Amino acid sequence: MGKKKRFFFFGILMMMVISLNVPVLANTTKSLKDIKKQQQKLQETLKQTQQELKNNEAQQKNVKNEIQVLDNEIHQIENKIEELEKSIQETEAAIQKKEEELAIAQAEEEKQYKTLKKRIKYMYEKGQVGYLEVLFQSESLTDFLSRLEYIKQIMQYDQNALTQMQKTREQIIAQKEEIEEKKKQIVSLRNETTIQRNAMEEKKKRKGAELATIRLDGEKQKQQLEELENSIKKVGDEIKRLTALSNRTYGGGKLEWPLPGRYYISSPYGYRTDPISGRKNSFHSGIDIPGATGTNVIAAGDGTVLQARYIGGYGYTVIIDHGKDNGKTISTLYAHNSKLLKKEGQAVRRGDVISLVGSTGYSTGPHVHFEVRLNGNHTNPLPYVKNK
Numbered sequence: 001m002g003k004k005k006r007f008f009f010f011g012i013l014m015m016m017v018i019s020l021n022v023p024v025l026a027n028t029t030k031s032l033k034d035i036k037k038q039q040q041k042l043q044e045t046l047k048q049t050q051q052e053l054k055n056n057e058a059q060q061k062n063v064k065n066e067i068q069v070l071d072n073e074i075h076q077i078e079n080k081i082e083e084l085e086k087s088i089q090e091t092e093a094a095i096q097k098k099e100e101e102l103a104i105a106q107a108e109e110e111k112q113y114k115t116l117k118k119r120i121k122y123m124y125e126k127g128q129v130g131y132l133e134v135l136f137q138s139e140s141l142t143d144f145l146s147r148l149e150y151i152k153q154i155m156q157y158d159q160n161a162l163t164q165m166q167k168t169r170e171q172i173i174a175q176k177e178e179i180e181e182k183k184k185q186i187v188s189l190r191n192e193t194t195i196q197r198n199a200m201e202e203k204k205k206r207k208g209a210e211l212a213t214i215r216l217d218g219e220k221q222k223q224q225l226e227e228l229e230n231s232i233k234k235v236g237d238e239i240k241r242l243t244a245l246s247n248r249t250y251g252g253g254k255l256e257w258p259l260p261g262r263y264y265i266s267s268p269y270g271y272r273t274d275p276i277s278g279r280k281n282s283f284h285s286g287i288d289i290p291g292a293t294g295t296n297v298i299a300a301g302d303g304t305v306l307q308a309r310y311i312g313g314y315g316y317t318v319i320i321d322h323g324k325d326n327g328k329t330i331s332t333l334y335a336h337n338s339k340l341l342k343k344e345g346q347a348v349r350r351g352d353v354i355s356l357v358g359s360t361g362y363s364t365g366p367h368v369h370f371e372v373r374l375n376g377n378h379t380n381p382l383p384y385v386k387n388k
């Protein structure tokens with residue numbers, strides 16, 4: 001290595017030192033500027049995050065509104081289908097009645113036909129021109145006239161029988177036509193029902209997709225659950241506030257099971273894996289009892305309807321105050337209904353039908369989410385209800 005080369009390396013080293021040192025030296029003077037810049041950047045990020053949160057909230061609100069709209073539409077279609085099924089039933093009953101009338105008419109016709117056949121057979125056996133023969137056999141004018149009167153009566157009888165039979169025949173044809181008409185009506189009613197059912201399936205699918213978007217978005221999911229937890233808490237506060245105004249006393253005894261005849265519990269009270277978000281250790285504030293959409297939900301006891309409305313994740317919900325027992329207020333909550341049948345402030349009796357089973361709010365299938373609340377706080381409902 002020559003002197004020149006050695007100098008060259010020294011030069012590079014110096015340059016490296018200088019290039020390293022320059023910013024370090026400048027740092028002290030620049031730091032304030034940098035901090036300010038950093039602060040600005042942080043502020044921007046914060047703003048952005050807040051904006052994102054806002055967007056997220058707006059999106060969530062949209063999804064929630066969409067779900068509520070879909071729930072309402074499904075509800076309306078269910079009502080329409082119910083009406084259609086009622087008309088089908090009525091039409092079928094009308095057909096049955098007509099068919100019974102038809103059977104009677106046909107039996108009548110058969111009887112008339114038999115009688116007539118007997119008559120014809122008699123006339124045939126007595127010769128084709130029975131009437132004239134009878135007349136010719138008369139022995140006197142008086143006899144002739146009385147025979148003529150007799151024949152007239154027989155002819156009248158035959159004529160009446162024929163007319164009667166014709167009438168029955170016409171009646172039968174008219175009844176058959178009416179039945180055909182009614183059967184056509186049923187076909188079109190059934191077609192309409194199918195169309196409505198398909199429309200409903202479509203809406204349910206869309207609701208499923210909406211729920212899936214919530215499921216897919218972890219951030220939304222978290223917020224969703226938090227909101228549900230909030231509404232669970234909020235409901236508690238509302239119950240506390242509302243029951244404080246009530247002076248009802250609990251009637252005693254165990255509460256009624258809310259879904260008569262259906263005792264399967266698909267999800268018990270307590271910690272569980274959330275069925276929508278999949279989050280483990282989420283708390284389930286009631287019990288889930290599956291039942292077909294439209295099944296009657298009954299009041300677990302005598303009481304006053306505290307709330308009957310759409311409550312966030314609960315969907316269409318009824319809350320009933322059953323009064324105070326040992327200084328504690330007892331109330332029950334029934335969520336995810338398809339239809340509410342009682343109004344807020346209304347008094348209900350144990351066993352009254354208060355709503356119909358549905359899948360509104362954050363629910364994956366038709367069921368009743370049933371809660372028992374003591375002083376507004378949820379508790380395991382099982383010790384408080386008659387179980388079967």
Ligand SMILES: [Zn+2]
Binds near residue numbers: 267284286368369370
């Ligand atoms: Zn539930």
